Structures are given as C-alpha cells and as structure tokens.
Amino acid sequence: MSKQVKEFIVMTSAVAYLLPHTLKESPQLTELVFLNNALRSIHAQAFEDLTQLQELEISGNPWLENLYMGTFSRQKNLMKLLLNFNRFKTVLPGMFDSLKQIATLQMKGNLISHLPMFLFLNLNNLLVLDLSQNKLEEMKRETFFGLTRLQILKVNNNLISNLTCDTFKNISQLTELHLEGNKISELTDGIFSGLTRLNVLNLRGNLLTTFSQKVFGFNVSNLRELNLKGNRLTELSSLSRLTSLTDLVLSSNQLSSLPEDIFRNVTLLENLDLSENQLSLLPELIFYNLSAITSIHLHKNNLRRLEPKLFNDQWLMQQLYLSDNQLETLPPGLFDLFIVEHTVRLHGNPWRCDCHMWYLHDWVLRNNNIIQREDSVRCNSPDFLRQRVVASVDRDQLVCRLSADEMPDIRSCSIKAFNDAMIVKCQVDKCSPMTVKVQFQEDDGNIKEHVLRSERSECSNGTRSEGSLMIPEY
Incomplete structure (x- = not known):
C-alpha cells in the first residue's frame, strides 16, 4: 500500500480473520473501515501498528461475537469508533480505557444485554454514545461514570423497563436523550431534573400511561422536542413549565380529553401532533396565546365539533390536519385568521351538507389549492347528496329542511x-x-x-x- 494512503475501506469481502500486525506496513492510516464483511475474529494485536488512527469502523459482521482485551490499546488518537451490527453479547471491562480522545462511540445493533460498571470511566471527552438496538434491560448510574462531557445518549430499542431516579445523575451535560422503543411504564418525579441542558427527549413507543412535567423537577427546562408517540397515555397534566418547547408529539395514544391549561406558557410551540387519539372535544382556549404554532395534527380522532375561537391565535398556521374525525360542520370564520398559505386536510369526516355548511362550502371553493385530497371531502348527509364531493355541490342545494311541526306559520x-x-x-x-x-x-x-x-x-x-x-x- 502506498504511504500516501490515509483511508482504507474494505467492504463486502470474504475476509474472516484479522491477524497480528496485518497492517504493519501502513502506520500512516488515519481511517480504517471494515463494513459488511465475514469477520469472525480479530486478533488483539491486529491494529497495534496503527497509532495514527482517528476513525475505526468494524460493522456488519454477522459472525463476529467478541473482541479481545487490548484490541484498541494503541489507538490513543482515535476520535470515532463504530462497532455496529455485529453479534457482540458482552463488552469486557476496561475495553475502552485507552481511548482518552474518543468523541463518538457506537455499538448499536448488537446483542449486548448488560454493560460492566465503570466501562466508560476514562472516556472524559466522549460526546456521543449509541447503544441502541441491543438487549439492554437496565441502566445504572455507575454505567455512565466518567462521561462528564456526554451530549447525546441513544439507548433506544432495547428492553429497558425501569429507570432509577439517579440513572442520569452523572451525565448532566446531555442535550439529547433517546429512550424510544423500550418497555418503560413509569417515570419517577424528578428523574430528568439534573438534565438542565436537555433539548431533545424521545420516549416514543414505550408503555407510559401518564406523563407529567414533574419528571423534570422544579428546574427551568430547556427542552425543545418531546416525543411521546405510541405509548398508552390516557392522562396528561399541564406542561406549562416547558416554556422552551417547540415540538411536541402526542400521537398514537389513548387520550380522550385534555385540560384547558395544558399548554399554558408553552408560547414557543411550533409543531403539535395529537393525531390518532380518542379526542372528542377540545377546550376553546386550549391553544390560547400559542401564536408561534405552524402545524397542528388532529387527524384520526373522534372530534365531533370545533369551537369557533379554537384557532384564534394561530395566525402562522401552515399545516392543519382535521381528517378522519366525526366532524359534520365547522363554525363560520374558523380559518379566516390564518395569514400565510397553509395546507388543510378535511377528508374522512361525515360532512352534513345543509345550510350550516355554507361557510365551509364557500371556503373550500376559494381555497381548493391548499386542500389535500379535495376530491375526498364528501357529503355524508342528506341522502340526496351522499358521497358528493363538497366542492361540486351547488350552494342552493345546501338547505335545512324542517319538519311540519317546525315549519313556521307565515300565512300572516x-x-x-x-x-x-x-x-x-x-x-x-x-x-x-x-x-x-x-x-x-x-x-x-x-x-x-x-x-x-x-x-x-x-x-x-x-x-x-x-x-x-x-x-x-x-
């Protein structure tokens, strides 16, 4: 190999073994990648001569089950180590002790069920740790000793069911925490209280039935993104202390109602997803003073009506999804305050095409360019207009028919x-x-x-x- 070569990549080969000093003649390498090969074993001295390595990847080897102690003992300049999608079941204590400069460590997609205590003790410069898609059942405070600068922790898609109140005590610099796809059913009050710099918290796809802002303690929260999609939430209390929140995902839960003050003080909120729940009614002032919102997803609920002033403060709305609910009509003026061009979804509702439909009918005709699937916005009643596209109905047909008992006597x-x-x-x-x-x-x-x-x-x-x-x- 030429001495000018700095990066060496081996992909999709039949290489099964890395022997001692395999790359002895190439000490100048700064990047070495073995990706999707047939590796079965790596000798502890395979990389001993590569002291200049800054990035090393050994990923996608379905028969590689372990690494020997000392494999990375000479890589003191290593900044990035990727060990993804192999068959590792355990990691030996002290395996990473020599990697004092490392900033990114990934071990996702393996079969790791537990981690030794103090495994990362010497990784004081580590910024990103990815342990996702393994078989981890728990995380302990001691696991994260030494990670004083860690910013991003990914332990999503594991088997974690329980988190203790001090689990994250040693990693107070976290800005992103990914816990999605686990089996977490409960969060103790204050569990995230030490994470005052946390911007992103992903709890999607767990087993939570309730969620409260008390998990952040009484400290000021800098959280910007909170994802609770796909849990079992039936109850949600006020989030008023999350004043920095811009993105909130609550979709695919079992929420049937929300308190009126749930978003009070969350005035920076931009994107709100409440889709695929069981909401039948929203309090008229639930979005009060949320003037920064550009996207509200309410599709696939049981909404039967909307309050006239529900969106009075959402002037910058860009996406409003109301499809697949039980709406029969909309109050006049509901969309009139939006000042920017926006996208609306209205299909999948049982629209009642009578005199109460005049506002929506006229609005649909004027704004057909912003309505997605306009041809699916159809009348459900009365019978003579059933399945007619709302935009195709003549306005004179939108009448309210009275019974004989309701008919006023106009003969006088x-x-x-x-x-x-x-x-x-x-x-x-x-x-x-x-x-x-x-x-x-x-x-x-x-x-x-x-x-x-x-x-x-x-x-x-x-x-x-x-x-x-x-x-x-x-």
Whole structure:
C-alpha cells in the first residue's frame, strides 16, 4: 500500500480473520473501515501498528461475537469508533480505557444485554454514545461514570423497563436523550431534573400511561422536542413549565380529553401532533396565546365539533390536519385568521351538507389549492347528496329542511314594495320580540346576513298586535 494512503475501506469481502500486525506496513492510516464483511475474529494485536488512527469502523459482521482485551490499546488518537451490527453479547471491562480522545462511540445493533460498571470511566471527552438496538434491560448510574462531557445518549430499542431516579445523575451535560422503543411504564418525579441542558427527549413507543412535567423537577427546562408517540397515555397534566418547547408529539395514544391549561406558557410551540387519539372535544382556549404554532395534527380522532375561537391565535398556521374525525360542520370564520398559505386536510369526516355548511362550502371553493385530497371531502348527509364531493355541490342545494311541526306559520306575513324598500308585515299573537333574518347574495357569491329585531310588543292575554319591519335595499 502506498504511504500516501490515509483511508482504507474494505467492504463486502470474504475476509474472516484479522491477524497480528496485518497492517504493519501502513502506520500512516488515519481511517480504517471494515463494513459488511465475514469477520469472525480479530486478533488483539491486529491494529497495534496503527497509532495514527482517528476513525475505526468494524460493522456488519454477522459472525463476529467478541473482541479481545487490548484490541484498541494503541489507538490513543482515535476520535470515532463504530462497532455496529455485529453479534457482540458482552463488552469486557476496561475495553475502552485507552481511548482518552474518543468523541463518538457506537455499538448499536448488537446483542449486548448488560454493560460492566465503570466501562466508560476514562472516556472524559466522549460526546456521543449509541447503544441502541441491543438487549439492554437496565441502566445504572455507575454505567455512565466518567462521561462528564456526554451530549447525546441513544439507548433506544432495547428492553429497558425501569429507570432509577439517579440513572442520569452523572451525565448532566446531555442535550439529547433517546429512550424510544423500550418497555418503560413509569417515570419517577424528578428523574430528568439534573438534565438542565436537555433539548431533545424521545420516549416514543414505550408503555407510559401518564406523563407529567414533574419528571423534570422544579428546574427551568430547556427542552425543545418531546416525543411521546405510541405509548398508552390516557392522562396528561399541564406542561406549562416547558416554556422552551417547540415540538411536541402526542400521537398514537389513548387520550380522550385534555385540560384547558395544558399548554399554558408553552408560547414557543411550533409543531403539535395529537393525531390518532380518542379526542372528542377540545377546550376553546386550549391553544390560547400559542401564536408561534405552524402545524397542528388532529387527524384520526373522534372530534365531533370545533369551537369557533379554537384557532384564534394561530395566525402562522401552515399545516392543519382535521381528517378522519366525526366532524359534520365547522363554525363560520374558523380559518379566516390564518395569514400565510397553509395546507388543510378535511377528508374522512361525515360532512352534513345543509345550510350550516355554507361557510365551509364557500371556503373550500376559494381555497381548493391548499386542500389535500379535495376530491375526498364528501357529503355524508342528506341522502340526496351522499358521497358528493363538497366542492361540486351547488350552494342552493345546501338547505335545512324542517319538519311540519317546525315549519313556521307565515300565512300572516306579507311582502310589499314601497319606493326602494321591501316591507315585511306580519301579525303576531305572542307577547315576545320578533326576529327576521335577511340574506343578501353579492355578485361574487358572498352572503351577507342582516338580523332585524322588533321591539317587545306591549300586549296582554287575548290581544293581537300588528307590526312591520322595513328592510333596506342592498
């Protein structure tokens, strides 16, 4: 090998054994990679002459079950060691003691079930530790002794079911903690209280039934991303102390309701995912003062109606997913405050195409370019419009039909034209105010409604009063 070669990569070969001093003639190497080979054994002195190595990878060897003590004893300049997707079941104590400069250590995708105490004691410069996709059942405080600068810890997709209150006490500099895909069913109060620099916490795919901000203790939390997707959450208390939170994922749980103050003070929140739960109603002020939100996912719930002011503070909305709920109509003006172009999903709801549909119908026609799967936004009732695409329904067809019992008696009313005004004259025989609603349709199809109320009639039993309302010309 030329002395100019600094990086040497062996991929998908039949190499099964690395013998002592195999690369003795290439001490200049700074990067050595064995990827997806057939390695079965690596001699403890295989890398003894490679004192300049900065990066070493031995990954993807399905028959490599162990490493011998001293294998990395001469790699004092090593910055990155990747030992992924082999068949390691154990790691010997002291295996990494000589790697005082190492910043990244990965051992994901092996069969490691436990780690010796003080295994990383001398790795004071380690920043990233990846132990994901193994068979780890527990983590102890002693496991992380010495990792005073560790920033990213990945222990996701293991078999961890229990975390003690002092598990993370020795790694207070963590900014990312990945615990997803384990069997954690409970978190004790204050378990993350020492992690004051934590920005990302991923607990996706565990067995949690409740979650509380008490897990962060009473310290100010810098958490920006919290992922609780795919747990068994039925209860969620206030998150008001997570004032730095920008991304919150609560999807695929069993939440049927949320407290009104759950997001109070979480004013930096940008992305909120509540999809695939059992929510039937959201408090009108649940998103109050969350003006930074750009994305709210509410699809695949049981929402039957939305409050008129639900999104009053979300001017910057870019994604609003309401698909696959039980919505029959939307309150007028629900989307009118959004000031940027956004994407909306409305399909999969049993829309009732009657007079209460006017607002949504007109909004769909005006905004068909931002509605995803517009042709799937269909009427569920009445029968004569069932399965019709909402945008294809003529506005005149959106009527509310009254039963004979509900039909008012209008035989006592008359309409007369007088100069440039229309006069509606009705006789009433009840001592109560009368309300007349008049709707004017402009050339562009917009509807403006005027509500006219008469003064309370002064009458007594057995008397009849007559009144008239003048409707100005529009």
